[in-house]
Amino acid sequence: MKQISTENSILHENTASKSYHFKQMTFNRMKLTVSILILFLAVQFTRADDGHGLWLRGKSTASVNVVCAKKSPTLDLAVKELKQGWQGKNGATFVLTVKVDKAIKFDGFKLSPKGIQANNEYGVLYGVYELLRRQATGETIKDEVCNPSYEHRVLNHWDNMDGSIERGYAGHSIFWRRGADAFVTTEKDKALWQEYARADASVGINGAVLNNVNSNPNMLKAETLKRVKDIADVLRPYGVKVFISAKFSSPSAMGGLKSSDPLNPEVIKWWQDKAKEIYSMIPDFGGFLVKANSEGQAGPQDYGRTHADGANVMADAVKPYGGIVMWRAFVYTTSNEDRAKQAYNEFLPLDGKFHDNVIIQVKNGPIDFQPREPFSPLFGAMKKTSIMPEVQVTQEYLGHSVDLVFLAPMWEEFLKSDTYQEGKGSTTARCTDGSIFPQKHTAIAGVSNVGLDVNWCGHLFAQSNWYAYGRLAWNNQMTSEKIADEWLKLAFEPTSTGKSVSTQEWTTNFLKPIKQMMLDSREAAVNYMMPVGFHHIMSSNEHYGPGPWWAPARTRKDWTPPYFHQADSLGVGFNRTTTGSNAVSQYHEPVASMFNDVNTCPEIYLLWFHHLPWNYKMKSGRTLWDEICIHYNTGLHQVQQFQKTWDGVQPYVDAERFGNVKERLVLQLDAAHLWNDGCVLYFQKFSKMPVPAGIEPPVGKLDDIINNDLKRPMPWAKR
DSSP, X not given: OOOSOOOOSOOOOOTTOOOHHHHHHHHHHHHHHHHHHHHHHHTTTSOOOOSTTTTOOOOOSSOEEEEESOOOHHHHHHHHHHHHHOOSSXXXXXXXXXXXXXXXXXXXXXXXXXXXEESSHHHHHHHHHHHHHHHHHTOOOOSEEEOOSOSEEEEEOOBOTTSOBTTOOSSSOSSOOOSTTTTOOOHHHHHHHHHHHHHHHHTTOOEEEOSOSSOOGGGGSHHHHHHHHHHHHHHGGGTOEEEEEOOTTHHHHTSOOSOOOTTSHHHHHHHHHHHHHHHHHOTTOOEEEEOOSXXXXXXXXXXXXOHHHHHHHHHHHHGGGTOEEEEEOOOOOSSSSOGGGHHHHHXXXXXXXXXXXXXXXXXXXXXXXXXSOOOOTTTTTOSSSEEEEEEEOSOTTTTTTTSOOOOHHHHHHHHTOBOOBTBTTOBHHHHHSSSSSOOXXXXXXXXXXXXXXXXXXXXGXXXXXXXXXXXXXXXXXXXXXXXXXHHHHHHSOTTTTSSOXXXXXXXXXXXXXXXXXXXXXXXXXXXXXSOXXXXXXXXTTTTOSBOTTOOOTTSOGGGSHHHHHOOBTTBBSOOOSTTTTOGGGGSOTTHHHHHHSTTTSOGGGHHHHOOBOTTOBOTTSSBHHHXXXXXXXXHHHHHHHHHHHHHHTGGGSOHHHHHHHHHHHHHHHHHHHHHHXXXXXXXXXXXXXXXXXXXXXXXXXXXXHHHTTTTSXXXXXXX
């Protein structure tokens, strides 16, 4: 997650560039402008939709009598939502009940055709959203208990106090801004925050970290906390708790102390006083998220202390109020040790030393949100410490808000990965949700993709990733197919164009092909970006596009792609077997042996764990080199097919949303071409082998692609 550039101004094209890719992208954009103009003229009378309504489009088709004995802001919302979205039997009576039942966990609920029962008012609200979702999608409503997989289901907003967002691709922050009115809360702010909270609650998200993990110590100043309180007041009725990402060095950076040593009595008291101040303003404050001793951030190791020492002091400060500390395990230093091993090496020796309201937040893979990674070996290994997964909803390495990539298949793959830590069936989901280990608190985090863009996420289909994260956080056993089916039915109901369309026609001509496109999109991205185990070979230019060549002098090696792909004349890949860095030893058997043996290592992770000759024979019978080329070419053609699929559903989509997606698919094809050409030409320098017959050969010159790498404009300028 290392930030190469924090510049958020619009990047302009280098008009002097003569490269093929620049000219091709310019030509494609000219075609795109013409296409959009034609589209506008052709459908100018079609109902427009800017996407702001997300998946919350259900309108009442009948009246309902809602019975609720208690009243509160949250229960009032539940009643209002039911009346505005009811699509059940006309005149039915529906009962909302707050009553403790041992079968109900956390803010879960009991659902029946006649009512909802929950242990608390938030469970009632979540139950109402579940009922309305089932009515809108045609799913059966029956007697059942619906419990969340995790107690805390949190969105991490990497929002900065000046309104910029690190790895944000949908405009500026909905929470923060620069200027004289930076801390003035307006009615417009409150209305937007309420819409955001409603969207979160509708999919069961119940926590929001309001600021960047690379935190500013001023987040803990009184004027900032006043705005945090204003946000919390708006989010509270929807059950969404606020959290702050706290800078570890805050006691000395803004608190007036000479040190931030976690074992210093003055520092301990400072955190206690700060917690008391926050909870006096926000009684249900969730707690702190901390990034420490990582990528230049201060931490307890600066004082010869451990991560446990640092986390426990902050955890003790919030514990009297019911707060938690989420302590990130994303750590690596400038050493000769394999970067993929470092988090495990630092945290495993501390297992059992963290207090019970500390949760170690671990990225899904050992490196950094790559298009495909094996699961982090920390999952299941720390048996005495609460562990929470962290996934990335914003598409830092998967095409920003340009590429259509549905992330649920990636998260489903991760959550169902078997660690074997307690025998077969010890999936990462079960190792983190309390099913196997006795965690006092359970949680999951997703790095948000929300911004001020009118459709919230930049790309219309990026909304599906916000939705998918919430649904998987609530139920970590859900399938990608079901999530895609739900989202499409909710976001693109048959009447979205204002035309009368039969359900059968809409299902056949829109739902089925678009759902398949979504389900194929993640694998397509892996194909044209980093297939067969490649990782971290992206451009340093905001992590968009290819950059396997990027390795400036005096740059940390573990920030450069050659460190990870290790291509040479003999072959390619990172040797993490017992003859290499031995990262495989961090996994439990039989996973360790499976990854270690080239014959049993899944080919999707092949170059993650093995350095292999270019002529290594793959299971397909092809050479490794041919397989690499074919994957890149396959991904390219998959994007071309996505364009055809989307063009084919134009009659079933309103003009504005159709244009939003069509526009980005053109840019995504540009990116796929660039990945294909750049990577194939670059690695061919080492393989010295021809591109296999029957596939589209690279176009242009590698030198031109490399020379224009850092000059290339972002295809979708930041606002």
